[in-house]
Amino acid sequence: xxxxxxxxxxxxxxxxxVQLIFLGICLFIGWRFIEFYHSCLNSAQPIAARPPGVEAFxxxxxxxSARYWLQTGIVHAVHPAGLLIFAAILALSFLFxxxxxxxxxxxxxxxxxxADVGRKIFRxxxxxxxxxxRLLRSIKYLLLGFFAYVISxxxxxxxxxxxxxxPFNQMADVRLLQFFLHPSPTTIVVLTILVILSILVRNFWxxxxxxxxxxxxxxxxxxPTHIKRDIxxxxxxxxxxxxxxxxxxxxxxxxxxxxxxxxxxECVEACPVSNTLGVSVAFTKRRVWPTMVAxxxxxxxxxxxxxxxxxxxxKSSVTPQQMAxxxxxxxxxxxxxx
Numbered sequence: 001x002x003x004x005x006x007x008x009x010x011x012x013x014x015x016x017x018v019q020l021i022f023l024g025i026c027l028f029i030g031w032r033f034i035e036f037y038h039s040c041l042n043s044a045q046p047i048a049a050r051p052p053g054v055e056a057f058x059x060x061x062x063x064x065s066a067r068y069w070l071q072t073g074i075v076h077a078v079h080p081a082g083l084l085i086f087a088a089i090l091a092l093s094f095l096f097x098x099x100x101x102x103x104x105x106x107x108x109x110x111x112x113x114x115a116d117v118g119r120k121i122f123r124x125x126x127x128x129x130x131x132x133x134r135l136l137r138s139i140k141y142l143l144l145g146f147f148a149y150v151i152s153x154x155x156x157x158x159x160x161x162x163x164x165x166x167p168f169n170q171m172a173d174v175r176l177l178q179f180f181l182h183p184s185p186t187t188i189v190v191l192t193i194l195v196i197l198s199i200l201v202r203n204f205w206x207x208x209x210x211x212x213x214x215x216x217x218x219x220x221x222x223x224p225t226h227i228k229r230d231i232x233x234x235x236x237x238x239x240x241x242x243x244x245x246x247x248x249x250x251x252x253x254x255x256x257x258x259x260x261x262x263x264x265x266e267c268v269e270a271c272p273v274s275n276t277l278g279v280s281v282a283f284t285k286r287r288v289w290p291t292m293v294a295x296x297x298x299x300x301x302x303x304x305x306x307x308x309x310x311x312x313x314x315k316s317s318v319t320p321q322q323m324a325x326x327x328x329x330x331x332x333x334x335x336x337x338x
Contacts (some may be wrong), residue, residue, distance in 0.1 A: 012291035015102065018294050019109045026106045029053040037177055040324035041331060050323065052314050056083030056174045059212050061164075061172050062086035064151055068160055077317035079172070081308055083320035088304040089212075090219050095300075096279075096293055097220035101213055102245075102262035103204055103297050111203045112245075118199040125202040127247060137260075139206060140214040147211060154219050170318050171326050178330075203245055207260070217259040225288055227256040227263070228280035233273050240267035240277055250277070265290055 028051075035048035039105065055062070058079060065076045065083040075083055089100050101108045115259040118125050128136065155163070163169055180186070197204040206213050229240075240250040246260035250267045263279065268290070279288040308314035 010269065012269050014290050014294050015264060018103050018297060019106075021165060021298070022104045023106050023109055025053070026056075026139065029056075031188040033173065033177065036320075036323075037327065039172060040320075040327040043324070046320040047325050050316070050320060052081035052316065054309075055079045055084075055316075056085045056146050057176060058082045058146060058172050059086065061169055063147060063156075064160055064164060067151055068157075068164060071157055075313045076161075078164055078170055079316060080313040081315070082306050084313060085301075088300050089216065092297060092300050093216040093219035094223055095296065096225055097211065097223045097263045098216035098259075099220075099263040099293065099297065100216050101166045101210075102264035103294075104301075105212075107210070108203075108206055108262075109204050114195060115202040115245075118202070121199070126200050128201065139208055140210050141218075142217075143209070144211040146213040169338055170316075170323075172325075174327055174330065180316055195298055207246070220261070221257075224282040225263070225279050226282065227233075227261060227265075227267060227277060229254055230276045233276045235273055235276075237272060239270040243267060243270040255280070263293065265293075 032048065032051040035053045036046055036050045039047040059082075061079050062082040062085070065079060068074065068076050068084060069083060090105075092100050092104075101151075113127050127133070151160070168175075182192070184329065194205055201207075221271065229250065234251075236251065238251045240247065241252070243266045244250055245264060245266060246258065246262065247257050248256060248261060250256060265279070268277045268279075275287075277292075279293065281288060
């Protein structure tokens with residue numbers, strides 16, 4: 001007879017702690033960048049410093065910088081922190097599947113909270129039928145493929161270098177900030193629709209539309225770590241499948257290889273039998289405990305920050321004075337609408 005033993009680990013609490021740490025960092029970076037932006041508008045010499053971490057929100061620029069680095073071996077100086085953070089996300093995905101989405105990304109946390117709102121209102125989240133779900137899931141891969149095709153096949157090295165050096169790329173972070181500070185009516189409508197869909201369907205943006213999520217999913221397919229189920233101790237309660245955000249049939253799988261698994265460990269916490277579900281390393285019997293996942297994720301980004309600062313590949317080559325001048329020119333050319 002199988003013995004029911006309460007699983008005492010709390011990976012959800014651990015994951016939420018890591019998410020809140022990164023959310024706090026993102027909010028701090030955003031606040032510092034807004035300070036820098038306004039100081040550029042109000043004086044010739046910016047009082048506040050531009051936080052390099054804001055480049056984490058420039059994935060297209062980072063993808064271009066990655067191609068440039070692969071072809072030349074040179075870290076482009078305009079947004080070097082963006083490239084290093086991009087590399088850290090890929091490394092994280094190779095180690096722990098698409099855990100970036102469920103442990104680090106602030107939009108992933110927002111998506112989870114919107115789904116919680118939906119469950120409070122409707123007592124459930126809605127799910128799409130099998131075939132529409134598969135078709136919609138392909139959208140994020142098509143978007144990723146489009147960007148990869150344009151950057152890899154349609155741009156020569158000279159075109160790539162010209163774009164990376166262009167004022168448009170230099171000001172990409174400022175343009176992104178203006179996009180959110182002064183949204184157009186179309187932007188507001190689109191964001192409202194996405195919020196409503198995320199309330200109704202769990203992780204709508206992440207599951208169907210996010211090209212960054214598609215990239216981490218593909219990288220995660222090469223990961224040596226997977227959720228693995230111990231069949232002899234499993235009591236077939238189905239709780240693991242019920243709580244899975246990706247709607248994976250964890251209770252019917254021995255090892256979860258799906259590209260949609262984000263290693264959120266919700267299934268591990270829901271399992272009522274200790275050590276029946278866990279993160280295992282391929283071709284071994286070694287288990288990776290939730291605390292190891294958490295410390296590894298934090299460690300990868302700390303190492304990235306330290307390496308970037310020590311190697312001189314962290315701060316942009318665009319000076320604060322240049323940024324201030326370009327921000328004022330951009331403001332004059334495209335003033336915010338009332």
